């Protein structure tokens with residue numbers, strides 16, 4: 448026996464037990480109550496005299512003390528309904544000199560009100576935890592595996608096989624391909640198939656983040672680093688991705704100053720938060736992607752050569768859709784099944800004419816364009832499950848009519864010379880067409896500078912990027 452406790456007066460012991468566990472019960476191996484304190488009895492609406500020496504199940508509703516006294520298995524923080532409220536019970540087996548002699552039970556919280564007060568305090572914490580958990584699950588894990596990469600054309604299979612092979616190691620990967628060819632899907636599949644799969648996959652779109660925010664987005668910042676910095680600072684994407692993979696999308700659009708900082712991280716394997724002094728060790732795999740010609744950018748001094756070599760360790764080129772037309776039926780069918788789920792439909796199919804058209808289009812926007820075309824078609828299907836030519840956007844229905852429309856919008860004088868039917872387009876398409884022209888014009892005036900173009904157009908940069916993607920403007 449602990450010497451110290453033996454020296455305590457017996458009366459003290461009783462009081463200490465009461466204070467330590469406000470409601471406490473002790474049963475022997477047969478589940479007979481040997482000790483129960485007044486606080487517990489008061490809660491149960493009984494007295495110590497009535498409860499002592501009784502089978503515990505007769506005194507305490509839904510008790511499992513007699514079971515713990517037999518199994519020797521503790522049950523901690525178990526929910527136990529007593530007196531119409533849920534109590535939190537702890538049940539410990541009682542071993543004396545290695546022999547199981549009974550069990551000790553405690554109940555947290557005096558009454559439901561106390562429990563309620565407590566849960567009111569922890570609920571916001573639990574909500575916050577769930578919020579971050581959801582975000583983490585949605586945003587920081589890979590959504591696709593290699594089986595999601597549809598296609599059997601030789602060029603595509605070659606890229607897919609290479610990606611699969613190198614996914615298991617840690618070298619940097621550079622994904623090259625036109626917009627919408629599936630670079631992001633490849634990045635997900637590589638991460639998913641790598642030893643880092645249980646750590647985060649963090650994507651950063653280097654083109655859509657304003658230049659002055661890129662550094663703090665990538666490396667985080669310390670409290671007080673700048674006006675408006677959050678209390679407690681903020682982790683950057685590199686820290687979030689630690690031990691996992693960071694996917695640097697549109698790397699060709701990364702400003703030169705940031706390229707130098709990125710290079711330093713890759714060389715030294717550590718980052719420093721903005722406004723911070725202590726380096727933080729970083730172990731991430733880099734997957735970078737671009738639709739730009741990085742070699743040409745290096746020649747023109749727009750992309751650092753040393754960074755290019757660091758990223759170009761394993762280069763995977765993803766072929767454009769026009770080079771893998773035989774894959775179109777399988778990809779279109781796969782996209783249709785996904786869209787069916789989203790739009791709660793079943794059995795949507797394409798007419799032969801439509802499939803033929805899809806196979807003969809040049810797809811400058813690649814699979815994303817195909818996806819948009821099919822999504823639009825599903826939206827306009829009425830009373831049928833078959834996608835016909837009339838369900839396709841105008842530019843696919845008849846390239847010639849589309850061209851006429853283009854001329855109408857570009858040559859005010861020609862309006863009178865063109866047949867009335869051809870000059871009237873559905874309003875939505877006309878507006879979309881005009882919008883695209885306005886974007887093209889703004890980009891021309893600003894020499895392709897999206898930030899300035901967005902300003903001219905009076906929209907945000909991110910919105911402009913989205914619209915450029917939608918209209919397949921490079």
Ligand SMILES: Nc1ncnc2c1ncn2[C@@H]1O[C@H](COP(=O)(O)OP(=O)(O)OP(=O)(O)O)[C@@H](O)[C@H]1O
Pocket residue numbers: 595596597598624625626627628629630631632633696738778781814815818916
């Ligand atoms: N092989 C494929 N099989 C099926 N769907 C695909 C395939 N590749 C891409 N997709 C689909 O095409 C769309 C575009 O893919 P993704 O975003 O990966 O392209 P990206 O090359 O990263 O484009 P961007 O350069 O514009 O960011 C996505 O919705 C994706 O699900």
